[in-house]
Each structure stands twice: as C-alpha cells, then as structure tokens.
Amino acid sequence: MNGSNGSVMMDVRQLNKRFGDVHAVRDLTFQVKKGEVFGFLGPNGAGKTTTMRIVTCYIPASSGTISVGGHDTVEHSLDVRKKIGYLPENNPLYNDMMVTEYLKFAGELRGMQGDKLSSRIDEMVQVCGLAKMTGREIGKLSKGYRQRVGLAQAMLHDPDLLILDEPTSGLDPNQIIEIRELIKKIGREKTVIYCSHILSEVSATCTRILIINNGSPVATGTAEELTSQMGSGNQYVLRVRGSGPDIEAKLQGVAGVSSVSASQDNEWASVRVACEGNEDIGESLFRCVVDNRWSLAELKRERASLEEVFTQLTRG
Ligand SMILES: Nc1ncnc2c1ncn2[C@@H]1O[C@H](COP(=O)(O)OP(=O)(O)O)[C@@H](O)[C@H]1O
Ligand SMILES: [Mg+2]
Known part of the structure; x- marks a missing residue:
C-alpha cells in the first residue's frame, strides 16, 4: 500500500499479464503522481491497452499489484472504478443514442441521477465543446465529435484519474490539435494517463513519459531527459x-x-x-x-x- 504517500495517484508494482503463451506485460513497475499528464508510450502490441484494462479492473492481472489513490484494484475495485475515468481504445459508443441521452445513460450506470447528473452533463458538454451536438445521433457524428463524447463520458463522475487510450487515433490533423488542446486543458485539473504509439502526440502533451516495449519499461523521463x-x-x-x-x-x-x-x-x-x-x-x-x-x-x-x-x- 502506498496510501501514506499523498503525491502518488497510481502505483503499479511487478505487474505481469499472460494470455496463454503471450507474455503481454512483464514485471512492469511505475508510479503516476498526482497532477501529472503521464505519457504511456510504446509501439503497437507493447502492452499499453492490456495494462490499462487491468488498472481499470476490466481484466485481472496474472501477478503484481496496483493501487489507485491508495486503493488496491483487487480488494477495492469499486473505489478504484469511482476514481477513474476511462476512454478506451476505439471508443465504443451507442450509435443510435443522442449525445445527451447517452451521457445520461452513462451517468446512471455510474450511479448518478437527478439534478446533479443533469448539471454535470451540461458542464461536460461545455468543457468538451459539444453544445451544438447534444440532440444529434452519435452514429452521425464525425470522429472528432465522437472522441469528445467519449471524453465527456469519461469525466462525467469527476474522476481523479483520467485514462485515455489512443485518444487521437483516426482523427484528422485539425481534430488532433483540438483534442490535444482539450486534453491539455483537462490536464490542468486532473491526473491524466495518455496512452499512445505516436511519440509526437505524447511529447506534445505530457509532462513525463514512460516508454514500454514487449511489456517491459525501457525508459522514463521528460522529453528533454529522454533525449539527453x-x-x-x-x-x-x-x-x-x-x-x-x-x-x-x-x-x-x-x-x-x-x-x-x-x-x-x-x-x-x-x-x-x-x-x-x-x-x-x-x-x-x-x-x-x-x-x-x-x-x-x-x-x-x-x-x-x-x-x-x-x-x-x-x-x-
Ligand atoms: N485478449 C487477448 N488475448 C490474447 N492476446 C492478447 C489479448 N489482448 C492483447 N493480447 C496481446 O498482448 C500484447 C499486447 O497487446 P496490447 O496491450 O493491445 O498492446 P498495445 O495497446 O500496446 O498496442 C499483444 O501481443 C496482443 O496481441
Ligand atoms: Mg492499445
């Protein structure tokens, strides 16, 4: 447990994940501090998504421990889920729902309701620049707006830690800049883990970077430190x-x-x-x-x- 250390948001120790013969995550140990925009960088297949699915309690680890805000992900998975907002890779959304309808649905799944939920939806619609899209069907939105809906969903319950897995994939260059700016803005108030296989994405957005390869860490530091x-x-x-x-x-x-x-x-x-x-x-x-x-x-x-x-x- 690292509950005594108030500056640590997430503590990953000796994490391993095997899928049959595939050793996707190997002895991965790292910490994310409160307030960081932490870049989790590695080529495709490096183990980023797998790690984040374990952190968010979607799949179990083979071995190792993770705590988020002092809570162990296995023993206190409900507490951990409350602390985390997650924009998964490929951002799965319900295409036939309207934007507001979907956000209401996502909030209710989180146990939110009534005026509190409505006002929180209004706030996220503002923050994510969705005001003109609230009555649109999600399936008819551009990829950029779909990512904004995904971000709004992830932040609805005001989590301490926001995990974004390849948040700009499939976006055009202008949309990438917009989403990056939005993430920077969000990063001023929250701890963010930004997973990407694209170096320029991470170096433009993140305060610190961990590079992994074949499930293991290979380097960590600021963009400056990594270069030198x-x-x-x-x-x-x-x-x-x-x-x-x-x-x-x-x-x-x-x-x-x-x-x-x-x-x-x-x-x-x-x-x-x-x-x-x-x-x-x-x-x-x-x-x-x-x-x-x-x-x-x-x-x-x-x-x-x-x-x-x-x-x-x-x-x-
Ligand atoms: N459910 C699964 N079953 C078997 N192998 C998997 C599964 N999920 C991921 N993998 C494998 O684990 C490795 C890491 O994948 P992933 O975590 O998706 O990497 P990244 O997100 O860094 O691209 C890859 O070799 C991938 O094929
Ligand atoms: Mg991935």
Missing part, C-alpha cells in the same frame, strides 16, 4: 577544406571523440563526429581544425531527436 539520457545522441557536423583521411585521423585524436567519418567533395570534406558523452567538445574540434591550418566552413552540434531515441529503444 542517450549519451550517443551527441554529434557534430563539420565542413573542412582538406583531405578526408587526414581530417579523420586528426579529429579522431580529440578528447571525447568516439568516431569520425568524412566524405570528400572536391577539396572539401563533410565530416561527422560522434562523441562519447554529452560534453560540448565544439571548441576542441575547432582548435584541431585551426592547428592543422585547414579552412572551416561549418561546425554545428546535432542532438539525436526523441524520435531517434524512441526508434532505438523499441526496435525489433
């Missing part, structure tokens, strides 16, 4: 007038350099220098060029993009 954690991500690109092999040999001797490759274009060499650490060795490279009386047309530092980090960590 990868020591190999630091490179320099130079354009030097001189012979490629000479330049390679001399630059290779500069402290902190791990590899140099040059390609020749007439009297100019385009040189790529990879470094061992995160230290800025630009000045040493410049000195080396000057000491050898070469001309320098370009010297710039390049960092591996988060996209490259993500690909490296989840390849294969």
Whole structure:
C-alpha cells in the first residue's frame, strides 16, 4: 500500500499479464503522481491497452499489484472504478443514442441521477465543446465529435484519474490539435494517463513519459531527459577544406571523440563526429581544425531527436 504517500495517484508494482503463451506485460513497475499528464508510450502490441484494462479492473492481472489513490484494484475495485475515468481504445459508443441521452445513460450506470447528473452533463458538454451536438445521433457524428463524447463520458463522475487510450487515433490533423488542446486543458485539473504509439502526440502533451516495449519499461523521463539520457545522441557536423583521411585521423585524436567519418567533395570534406558523452567538445574540434591550418566552413552540434531515441529503444 502506498496510501501514506499523498503525491502518488497510481502505483503499479511487478505487474505481469499472460494470455496463454503471450507474455503481454512483464514485471512492469511505475508510479503516476498526482497532477501529472503521464505519457504511456510504446509501439503497437507493447502492452499499453492490456495494462490499462487491468488498472481499470476490466481484466485481472496474472501477478503484481496496483493501487489507485491508495486503493488496491483487487480488494477495492469499486473505489478504484469511482476514481477513474476511462476512454478506451476505439471508443465504443451507442450509435443510435443522442449525445445527451447517452451521457445520461452513462451517468446512471455510474450511479448518478437527478439534478446533479443533469448539471454535470451540461458542464461536460461545455468543457468538451459539444453544445451544438447534444440532440444529434452519435452514429452521425464525425470522429472528432465522437472522441469528445467519449471524453465527456469519461469525466462525467469527476474522476481523479483520467485514462485515455489512443485518444487521437483516426482523427484528422485539425481534430488532433483540438483534442490535444482539450486534453491539455483537462490536464490542468486532473491526473491524466495518455496512452499512445505516436511519440509526437505524447511529447506534445505530457509532462513525463514512460516508454514500454514487449511489456517491459525501457525508459522514463521528460522529453528533454529522454533525449539527453542517450549519451550517443551527441554529434557534430563539420565542413573542412582538406583531405578526408587526414581530417579523420586528426579529429579522431580529440578528447571525447568516439568516431569520425568524412566524405570528400572536391577539396572539401563533410565530416561527422560522434562523441562519447554529452560534453560540448565544439571548441576542441575547432582548435584541431585551426592547428592543422585547414579552412572551416561549418561546425554545428546535432542532438539525436526523441524520435531517434524512441526508434532505438523499441526496435525489433
Ligand atoms: N485478449 C487477448 N488475448 C490474447 N492476446 C492478447 C489479448 N489482448 C492483447 N493480447 C496481446 O498482448 C500484447 C499486447 O497487446 P496490447 O496491450 O493491445 O498492446 P498495445 O495497446 O500496446 O498496442 C499483444 O501481443 C496482443 O496481441
Ligand atoms: Mg492499445
């Protein structure tokens, strides 16, 4: 139990889930703090949806424990369900219901009723930008509006923790921006877990990211931290007038350099220098060029993009 630690919203310990031979979630341990917009990122099949279905008490774990707001998901599943709002992957909705009718139905399932439910529906319709759609049939709404209905449903009972599984899938670029903005707005007041296989989605929206692959965690941190954690991500690109092999040999001797490759274009060499650490060795490279009386047309530092980090960590 982690009830004593008030800043932890969700605590997942040593979680495992097997479907027959498929070990979908392996020894997964992580915490989500109150107020975070937490990005749960991984390629398709990584185990994100499975983890969230366990957290929301839809399926049991094979082993491990989860607590939400200090309540164990097995022993106190009713308390946990009250604390969580869930927008599942593929957002299943009743197509023949009107928007308001559906929200009323969803609220009643949650045990809400009367004026309290009506006023809460009005509020969510405002927050989610559904005012013009309340009398429409859900089946006739655009995908963007359907996601808004899903969000309104998930937030109806004012949960502490909102879980969104691939909330922008199938949306067009404008709808993606709208839903992202809506999630950011919601994230100012709630703890949010944002599951996605798309890095740019998560890095644009989330305060902290956990990357999983094959059911196991591979990295965690802010987008900034993830980029700089990868020591190999630091490179320099130079354009030097001189012979490629000479330049390679001399630059290779500069402290902190791990590899140099040059390609020749007439009297100019385009040189790529990879470094061992995160230290800025630009000045040493410049000195080396000057000491050898070469001309320098370009010297710039390049960092591996988060996209490259993500690909490296989840390849294969
Ligand atoms: N009900 C199930 N029965 C068997 N295998 C499943 C079931 N649900 C998920 N899986 C498998 O578990 C793995 C993780 O899937 P999932 O949690 O949906 O990943 P993600 O949401 O990250 O794309 C996949 O290999 C998937 O095929
Ligand atoms: Mg999924």
